[in-house]
Amino acid sequence: MHKNNRITSLFNIQYPLIQAGMIWASGWKLASAVSNEGGLGIIGAGSMYPEILREHIQKCKNATSKPFAVNVPMLYPDLEKIMDIIIEEKVPIAFTSAGNPKTWTPILKANGIKVVHVVSSVKFALKAQEAGVDAVVAEGFEAGGHNGREETTSLTLIPMVAKEIEIPLIAAGGIATGKAMLAAMVLGADAVQVGTRFVASHEASSHxxxxxxxxxxxxxxxxxxxxxxxxxxxxxxxxxxxxxxxxxxxxxxxxxxxxxxxxxxxxxxxxxxxxxxxxxxxxxAGLIDEIKPAAEIVKEIINEFEAAKQQVSVL
Structure with missing residues (x-):
């Protein structure tokens, strides 16, 4: 599908489609289901005590042989314990957010872990690049949960970040379909991160x-x-x-x-x-009208992405 895609090469995954590490939704069941289908599943550590996170990582390893990641909001009180577990358990990829990427990026990378930092502005994307991260997630104002103060929408944020950075770019915020995935990549993203659509999945740990x-x-x-x-x-x-x-x-x-x-x-x-x-x-969320299996969501997004590429080529 994407022979020269920088994100699929970096993470060793099939599709440039990443499931967001959402608080109270992204446990091992969701992460392993997405990874098994060819995307990158993420365990959201934000709502987990250190030992609970370890349990989720171990269960995820048992449920998939494919790469997966852990998302860590760096405001976390037990941050050192969380990072130690990620290193001890040899999690291949860490997504960090809500904090200074300079603090942990060198330590994680020294332990062979790829690091991605989540940002909501060009300024912070440049700071993350300077800190040595492998890629950034640029998250627009449409996204759920914690968000940027600038209120920059994905449609404007993605091309602005793409213009300024050299490392791979993952687009997030308002993306739930294959058409939106294609649009984000046309704007300069190498991959997309999808949150809301995966909350409405059977495997999400949400109520x-x-x-x-x-x-x-x-x-x-x-x-x-x-x-x-x-x-x-x-x-x-x-x-x-x-x-x-x-x-x-x-x-x-x-x-x-x-x-x-x-x-x-x-x-x-x-x-x-x-x-x-x-x-x-x-x-x-206004576009989502059904709870379905995570694997089906991945298939649907990728199939729509491929169909949309064909449609656009005849415009």
Whole structure:
């Protein structure tokens, strides 16, 4: 399919299609299913205690002989333990986010691990390249979960980053179909990272009620909020409305922090509390209308990508 693709060569995978390491969704079942189908599956360490992560890595190794990765948000309190486990378990690829790539990139690379850093701006893409990462994920404003303050959409971010960096580029944010994958690659990406579409899969570890909410979501169902703490895109539910009420009366970061409390994301996405939970998902949820097996999602995206290439060639 892609004989000279920089990402398939770098990761030793069949398709330039990566499943995002999403909090409360990306466990070993999802990661191994995507890797087995020719993409790159990622375990999301953001919601895992160190020993839970080790268990997921070991189960993933048993379930696939193909490469997989671990995503690590570097705001994590037990970061050193997490990194030690990734090194001890010889995970081939680490995706880092929300922190300075200079801190861990040299250590991971010295241990033979390929490093990819997630960014939301040209400035941070250049910093990541300077830190020695192997590739970057440029994530547009459409993406679910934690997001860039600049609100740069994928359509503008991807070509801007592609113009400035020399290392391989993975596009993310608003990509759930083969057509969007082709569009991102035309704009200069070497591969795409898909999150929201894989939340609505049987293998995602999220609660079924949350998956059903993603399928029900229409255009305009999500919004970026909590910029004073860390910008996050959420489904508009009771918790979201409570946040908006605070904004309307004029609020402080302290008040927002107090309302947010602890484990709000776990409550929503893992435990299925659709009122009080934080429901993180991308804008593209409005296009998704079915929960299906991860392998089928990979096949569908790749088949649509190939068909779209043929369609475009006759325009």
């Amino acid at each position: 079924l009620k949350f998956k059903e909410e993603v399928v029900k979501a229409k255009e305009g169902a999500t919004q970026l909020t909590l910029k004073e703490l860390a910008p996050v895109r959420l489904i508009k539910n009771k918790f979201f409305n409570d946040v908006q009420k605070l904004y309307q009366k004029g609020t402080s970061a302290e008040e927002l922090k107090e309302l947010l409390g602890r484990a709000r994301a776990k409550k929503g996405m893992f435990e299925g509390d659709l009122d009080e939970g934080e429901l993180e998902i991308g804008q593209i």
